[in-house]
Amino acid sequence: MANSKVDLILVTxxxxxxxxxxxxxxxxxxxxxxxxxxxxxxxxxxxxxxxxEHTVTTKDGYILGLQRIPASRxxxxxxxxxxxxxxxxxxxxxxxxxxxxxxxLAFILADxxxxxxLSNSRGTLSSHQHTSLSPSDPxxxxxxxxxxxxxxxxxxLQHVRSLTGQxxxxxxHSLGTLIALAAFxxxxxxxxxxxxVLLSPIAYVSQMTSPxxxxxxENFLAEALYRSGIYEFDLRWEGLVKLLxxxxxxxxxxxxxxxxxxxxxxxxxxSTIVDVFLDHEPQPTSMKNLIHLxxxxxxGKISMYDYGDxxxxxxxxxxxxxxxxxxxSIPNDLPLFLSYGGAxxxxxxxxxxxxxxxxxxxxxxxxxxxxxxxxxxxDFVMGENAREVVYDALMVFLxxx
Ligand SMILES: *[C@@H]1O[C@H](CO)[C@@H](O)[C@H](O)[C@H]1NC(C)=O
Ligand SMILES: *[C@@H]1O[C@H](CO)[C@@H](O)[C@H](O)[C@H]1NC(C)=O
Numbered sequence: 001m002a003n004s005k006v007d008l009i010l011v012t013x014x015x016x017x018x019x020x021x022x023x024x025x026x027x028x029x030x031x032x033x034x035x036x037x038x039x040x041x042x043x044x045x046x047x048x049x050x051x052x053e054h055t056v057t058t059k060d061g062y063i064l065g066l067q068r069i070p071a072s073r074x075x076x077x078x079x080x081x082x083x084x085x086x087x088x089x090x091x092x093x094x095x096x097x098x099x100x101x102x103x104x105l106a107f108i109l110a111d112x113x114x115x116x117x118l119s120n121s122r123g124t125l126s127s128h129q130h131t132s133l134s135p136s137d138p139x140x141x142x143x144x145x146x147x148x149x150x151x152x153x154x155x156x157l158q159h160v161r162s163l164t165g166q167x168x169x170x171x172x173h174s175l176g177t178l179i180a181l182a183a184f185x186x187x188x189x190x191x192x193x194x195x196x197v198l199l200s201p202i203a204y205v206s207q208m209t210s211p212x213x214x215x216x217x218e219n220f221l222a223e224a225l226y227r228s229g230i231y232e233f234d235l236r237w238e239g240l241v242k243l244l245x246x247x248x249x250x251x252x253x254x255x256x257x258x259x260x261x262x263x264x265x266x267x268x269x270x271s272t273i274v275d276v277f278l279d280h281e282p283q284p285t286s287m288k289n290l291i292h293l294x295x296x297x298x299x300g301k302i303s304m305y306d307y308g309d310x311x312x313x314x315x316x317x318x319x320x321x322x323x324x325x326x327x328x329s330i331p332n333d334l335p336l337f338l339s340y341g342g343a344x345x346x347x348x349x350x351x352x353x354x355x356x357x358x359x360x361x362x363x364x365x366x367x368x369x370x371x372x373x374x375x376x377x378x379d380f381v382m383g384e385n386a387r388e389v390v391y392d393a394l395m396v397f398l399x400x401x
Contacts, residue, residue: 039067039118039126043097043280048073049110056159057131058122058151060143065126066156067093069106069116078115081194082164083398084156085109086119087381088174088202089293090235090282092126093118095173095381098276103384105171108391114398115164119156121148123232124283135284141231144292144305145175149182154190161191169398171197173381174346175293178202181355182302185329195335195401197394199380200347203327204354205293206300210345212262217294226287234284245278264345264376268383277382302327327358337368337397339390341375368397 040051044067054066071077085106087095096106096118110116120126122143123135133140160168170193172180177198183190208214216222222233248255255274259266292305304322307313313320330336336359340352359367372379372389380390 038065039093039097039120043094044069044106047097047101047107049101049107050075054159054163055129056155058155060147060151061131061133062122062127062151063129063131064122064152064155065120066159067118067120067126069110069118072111072113073101073107074111076113078110078113080113080115081166082115082117082160082168083109084117084119084160084168084170084193086156086170086172086176086180087121088172088176088200089289090233090285091174092120092124092281092283094276094280098273098280098382099270099384099386103387105381105386105391105394108387108395112395114169115166117156117160117168119152121285122152123285125280128284135232138229138231141286142288143286144289145179145182146292146304148175148179149186150189153179153183157190157193167191167194169193169195169197169401171199171394173199174202174377178302181327181330182325184331184334185325185327187329187331192331192334195337195398197337197339197397199339199390200344200375200377201338201340201352201355202347203302204300204351205296205346205348206298207348207350208297208346209348210262210264213346214297216290217297220294222287222290222294226291231287232284233287233290235282236284241278245275248274248278259378260345260376262345263378264341264343266376266378266383267343267374268379268385268389270384273382327355328361330359330362332362333366335366335368335397335401336362337370337394339370339372339380339394341377341379342371342373343376346377368393 038053040053044051049069050071052068052070054068055063056066057063085096087093097104101107106116106118128135130140170180180196181203184192184196247253254271256266256269256271295306296302302325304317306322307316310320313322317323340347340349342349370390370393380386383389
């Protein structure tokens with residue numbers, strides 16, 4: 001299935017990364033005009049749903065964009081509690097609305113009567129503003145997922161709670177699960193949600209099999225880029241996305257394999273979704289965030305960002321090594337729904353088992369696990385059959401909370 005083309009594309013990605021590392025001029029990012037209109041206008045209203053754009057400012061000054069779908073497609077106002085959907089790494093809220101309405105989780109929830117909120121992490125298109133910094137300032141990118149836990153999460157949860165007066169359900173995919181697990185392990189950080197749904201959970205990551213992620217971590221690629229003065233990680237270099245789109249539109253080329261080296265072989269993507277994907281994703285993140293994740297791949301722990309020397313750790317944390325997030329501290333009565341896949345190269349089954357081991361004292365009736373042998377990382381949010389495979393059980397879980 002045109003695998004040599006796919007390999008070529010991957011080499012192109014790596015070449016671009018390397019050329020940036022070599023200090024060559026960075027090309028301008030490309031964004032489709034659809035994306036520039038905002039997610040509500042380009043992807044939600046077009047499917048026949050009402051949609052509101054919201055913003056919330058974090059304590060450290062990032063202005064986050066949120067989309068709210070307050071009614072079903074037929075216009076019936078939400079009668080059930082709010083649900084916040086948090087995307088994963090190098091993605092944004094488009095994650096939840098890429099497929100047709102009867103296949104995309106955000107629309108399925110809205111049609112079932114939930115008040116649906118879509119969050120966007122700092123640095124993504126909807127959330128690139130700041131009260132005093134600009135994305136061209138290195139300081140703008142000086143954060144890792146620790147800050148998503150400490151600042152983005154509380155701001156998002158408080159915003160939804162203050163506008164709805166209700167406690168919400170939380171749904172995270174990929175990195176969106178890690179920031180939730182970390183936040184909920186520190187009771188003082190956030191008010192607990194009604195429940196948490198963890199799709200393709202990321203917590204322990206040392207068994208990750210993704211060749212791209214592993215080799216980047218083992219070769220300290222993000223660290224090298226950061227040291228050479230690249231603080232933002234953005235794969236949307238001009239020309240590259242266009243090149244991919246041209247190749248993917250050629251007859252006989254199935255670009256769903258494009259994601260395989262990173263996520264594992266997704267079983268159930270419709271080839272047309274790659275066009276939607278490339279129109280909007282991937283999104284930027286900070287190099288420091290990638291360094292933090294690489295540290296976790298190498299050392300197998302879930303700890304805060306390691307500054308790499310005792311004095312700096314001491315300065316930030318008052319101790320020589322970064323503090324751990326303790327998964328066993330998540331309240332035992334917090335209802336959890338955890339869904340993982342046998343073909344997932346980022347959320348490896350052995351790592352998920354470690355997470356489940358640390359949740360072994362969780363109240364038995366508050367932890368629902370779901371396993372699907374043929375699912376890889378993106379099937380959970382982009383799979384054509386995710387409704388039958390994952391969301392039907394997820395909806396039953398939400399109803400019971
Ligand atoms: C893929 O999605 C398109 C657009 O939603 C649809 O028309 C087509 O039938 C789907 N392909 C398959 C194989 O299901
Ligand atoms: C993690 O939390 C659990 C439950 O509160 C506690 O028993 C355990 O000692 C903690 N582990 C560490 C490493 O702090």
